[in-house]
Amino acid sequence: MCCENEALMEEMLAKVIEEHKDMPGALIPVLHEAQGIYGYLPEEVMKKISDGLGVPVAKVYGVATFYSQFSLTKKGKYRINVCMGTACYVKGSADILNKLKERLAIEVGECTEDGKFSLDACRCIGACGLAPVITVNDEVYGRLTEADIDDIIDKYEAMEA
Amino acid sequence: MGKVHVTIDGIQVYVPDDYTILEAAKEINIHIPTLCFLKDVSEIGCCRMCLVQIKGKKGLEAACVHPVYDGMEVRTHSPEIIKVRKKNMELILSNHPAICQSCTRSDSHCELQALANMLDVHFSNYKKYQETVNQNAAVDMDDGISIQRDPNRCVLCRRCISICNNIQTVGAISAINRGFNTIIGTAGNRGLDDTVCVSCGQCINVCPTGALQEHRDIDSVWDALYDEDKYVVVQTAPAVRAALGEEFGNPIGTDVTGKMVTALRMLGFDKVFDTNTGADLTIMEEGTELIDRIRGGGVLPLITSCSPGWVKFCEHNFPEMIPNLSTCKSPHEMLGAIIKSYYAEKNGIDPDKIVVVSVMPCTAKKFESQRPELAVDGRADVDFVVTTRELARMIKSIGIDFNAIADGKFDDPLGQSTGAGLIFGTTGGVMEAALRTVADIINGVSSDSIDYMEVRGLEDGIKVAEVKIADLNIRAAVAHGLGNARKLMERVKAGEHFDFIEIMACPGGCINGGGQPLQVSDVRNWVDFKEKRAKALYKGDREKFIRKSHNNPAIKKLYKEYLGMAGGMKAHKLLHTHYVNRKDD
Numbered sequence: 001m002c003c004e005n006e007a008l009m010e011e012m013l014a015k016v017i018e019e020h021k022d023m024p025g026a027l028i029p030v031l032h033e034a035q036g037i038y039g040y041l042p043e044e045v046m047k048k049i050s051d052g053l054g055v056p057v058a059k060v061y062g063v064a065t066f067y068s069q070f071s072l073t074k075k076g077k078y079r080i081n082v083c084m085g086t087a088c089y090v091k092g093s094a095d096i097l098n099k100l101k102e103r104l105a106i107e108v109g110e111c112t113e114d115g116k117f118s119l120d121a122c123r124c125i126g127a128c129g130l131a132p133v134i135t136v137n138d139e140v141y142g143r144l145t146e147a148d149i150d151d152i153i154d155k156y157e158a159m160e161a
Numbered sequence: 162m163g164k165v166h167v168t169i170d171g172i173q174v175y176v177p178d179d180y181t182i183l184e185a186a187k188e189i190n191i192h193i194p195t196l197c198f199l200k201d202v203s204e205i206g207c208c209r210m211c212l213v214q215i216k217g218k219k220g221l222e223a224a225c226v227h228p229v230y231d232g233m234e235v236r237t238h239s240p241e242i243i244k245v246r247k248k249n250m251e252l253i254l255s256n257h258p259a260i261c262q263s264c265t266r267s268d269s270h271c272e273l274q275a276l277a278n279m280l281d282v283h284f285s286n287y288k289k290y291q292e293t294v295n296q297n298a299a300v301d302m303d304d305g306i307s308i309q310r311d312p313n314r315c316v317l318c319r320r321c322i323s324i325c326n327n328i329q330t331v332g333a334i335s336a337i338n339r340g341f342n343t344i345i346g347t348a349g350n351r352g353l354d355d356t357v358c359v360s361c362g363q364c365i366n367v368c369p370t371g372a373l374q375e376h377r378d379i380d381s382v383w384d385a386l387y388d389e390d391k392y393v394v395v396q397t398a399p400a401v402r403a404a405l406g407e408e409f410g411n412p413i414g415t416d417v418t419g420k421m422v423t424a425l426r427m428l429g430f431d432k433v434f435d436t437n438t439g440a441d442l443t444i445m446e447e448g449t450e451l452i453d454r455i456r457g458g459g460v461l462p463l464i465t466s467c468s469p470g471w472v473k474f475c476e477h478n479f480p481e482m483i484p485n486l487s488t489c490k491s492p493h494e495m496l497g498a499i500i501k502s503y504y505a506e507k508n509g510i511d512p513d514k515i516v517v518v519s520v521m522p523c524t525a526k527k528f529e530s531q532r533p534e535l536a537v538d539g540r541a542d543v544d545f546v547v548t549t550r551e552l553a554r555m556i557k558s559i560g561i562d563f564n565a566i567a568d569g570k571f572d573d574p575l576g577q578s579t580g581a582g583l584i585f586g587t588t589g590g591v592m593e594a595a596l597r598t599v600a601d602i603i604n605g606v607s608s609d610s611i612d613y614m615e616v617r618g619l620e621d622g623i624k625v626a627e628v629k630i631a632d633l634n635i636r637a638a639v640a641h642g643l644g645n646a647r648k649l650m651e652r653v654k655a656g657e658h659f660d661f662i663e664i665m666a667c668p669g670g671c672i673n674g675g676g677q678p679l680q681v682s683d684v685r686n687w688v689d690f691k692e693k694r695a696k697a698l699y700k701g702d703r704e705k706f707i708r709k710s711h712n713n714p715a716i717k718k719l720y721k722e723y724l725g726m727a728g729g730m731k732a733h734k735l736l737h738t739h740y741v742n743r744k745d746d
Contacts (some may be wrong), residue, residue: 002438012736024343043348043349046348050348055332056326056331056332056333056335056348056357057332057336057348057357058332058333058334058335058346058356059326059332060348061335061337061348061349062335062336062337063345065337065338066336066338066339104208106172
């Protein structure tokens with residue numbers, strides 16, 4: 001439910017905060033919804049949630065950094081996740097990850113400057129039979145070798161061209 | 162409330178049924194070790210140092226949070242308990258930097274060190290691991306204007322989080338990240354100075370290790386003292402004298418005014434003045450402001466502005482109440498301004514050569530002294546602020562035998578003060594001092610009513626009193642601790658009428674300021690140290706010949722020779738200030 005329009009996103013966030021305002025334990029659901037709207041949790045958004053719910057911004061930040069589900073950095077249009085679960089790991093997911101870092105010139109958790117790709121390492125996604133696995137948004141790519149990486153990235157670059 | 166029979170290590174004890182095992186054991190002088198526990202502040206049982214065995218229960222339980230029940234049988238030591246406690250300590254020490262020799266806490270205030278010794282843990286089996294952890298996890302130190310944080314020395318007991326969030330309701334710090342990467346930090350990992358932190362320093366007072374301490378200003382003070390060209394003047398806040406003695410082994414509540422003055426002279430200060438004199442001056446200005454506002458239909462309630470932690474809290478959380486804040490500078494800032502103007506002129510000293518050092522029970526005073534608005538003609542009223550603890554360190558560092566030196570007296574004229582100025586150091590003191598003076602001004606005669614008992618005391622967080630002076634009914638309120646200040650402000654906003662409000666940021670007032678000598682949890686849990694310190698101030702007040710600010714001869718002379726009227730033009734230039742809306746900071 002990601003949207004492009006800044007004002008619209010702000011309006012949606014205000015609505016979410018308003019709905020949850022007086023509920024006990026509202027912080028986590030609101031953070032979830034906010035991440036759904038913005039794709040990640042920018043600082044200004046955490047500040048707004050803090051003001052809206054009356055929770056200190058330090059606590060909002062504490063909760064957001066506790067759960068790996070929440071992201072504090074911007075995500076790309078294409079969100080790449082490299083599975084680091086046991087099966088993928090023994091099948092060489094570390095090499096796949098390194099190759100992606102090299103090709104995109106970013107570190108894990110970062111986003112390319114043009115906003116196209118972001119790179120994350122994740123826990124087992126349950127596709128061990130296809131190890132090593134990466135996902136790009138909802139697409140799954142399995143039984144990969146380092147050599148496959150350039151083709152995958154090229155495919156998405158071509159879609160953007 | 163009922164009572165129950167509990168057996169601890171074979172000894173029967175009959176205790177109230179809302180006791181914890183820890184409290185019941187204390188009754189029979191059994192000391193169960195604790196690290197994270199701090200009574201009324203943080204009771205979460207996370208450090209697992211107080212583990213005990215309850216008969217019939219599997220595993221061990223945390224004594225600090227486990228309630229007693231009738232017929233309970235507890236063992237506080239056994240080979241298993243000792244082994245587990247020691248192992249926990251070893252694990253805590255495994256990523257604790259071994260820099261005790263240069264840590265300010267190691268001078269008998271490090272609870273971690275004391276506990277490691279008590280548990281007889283003198284090495285860690287995780288030494289090798291320790292080296293890697295320290296390399297990997299070393300986190301940046303944050304050295305702010307008032308408070309210095311070193312997350313590497315933190316044991317994650319969370320006392321600071323609790324006092325900041327639950328007691329003070331400031332909410333500047335929280336647990337950030339998780340697992341091995343957990344640190345106690347701020348939103349966005351900013352420095353404390355860039356957050357809603359008000360520098361009250363209560364987090365320092367409850368920290369069991371050296372992870373939190375004041376920003377060090379000792380070196381700047383030494384530089385000034387050894388600079389032949391500078392005229393270095395020191396002033397000491399009322400609460401300092403009621404606590405400084407603790408640093409030299411005196412019982413809590415020992416008044417060491419005389420020895421403190423002598424020690425300051427021995428340190429090399431050219432003049433030793435008293436912030437109490439500044440407090441008397443504050444009462445003249447603030448009392449006048451109160452009468453003007455009541456008589457002239459000004460903004461009420463008038464709220465005191467002596468406590469810089471409260472002032473910043475108000476700026477962040479209640480900017481709409483800024484017009485209610487007294488425009489008076491705080492006592493040490495007033496005295497600083499007078500030293501650099503009146504005193505300098507009178508004695509033919511170039512004000513640019515004067516260095517004013519304030520010894521304060523407070524960490525927020527460090528921040529306050531750097532506010533750009535607290536300066537006259539581009540000259541800061543106060544140059545450096547050191548805490549009571551820092552003063553003790555300075556005294557120790559040049560080998561002064563504090564308990565053996567003779568008593569000294571403050572220098573004239575800015576060392577003359579009254580009992581009213583002295584009680585500024587505890588909750589209700591500013592209110593009482595103001596009422597003593599306001600009553601006399603309004604009545605036009607000196608009244609006998611000196612003790613306003615209804616505004617004294619530490620028991621209630623918010624004290625309300627109705628005081629009738631001539632035709633005026635003054636509705637007064639006193640709050641100490643910022644959580645109570647918040648509650649009181651909500652009441653004001655809801656429409657409850659008050660004329661005059663005193664707020665001190667720290668629970669108990671300045672006697673328990675963030676710069677005061679540390680008392681470890683073993684003392685704080687069982688002894689009311691705040692009351693003992695407050696008593697020293699009230700005793701001093703009783704023994705003073707002059708107990709009302711407006712009767713202070715030095716203050717009378719100051720107005721006659723220099724300032725003119727209280728609240729007049731000159732007084733406004735030197736003694737009043739303004740505030741900043743920090744809502745969006």
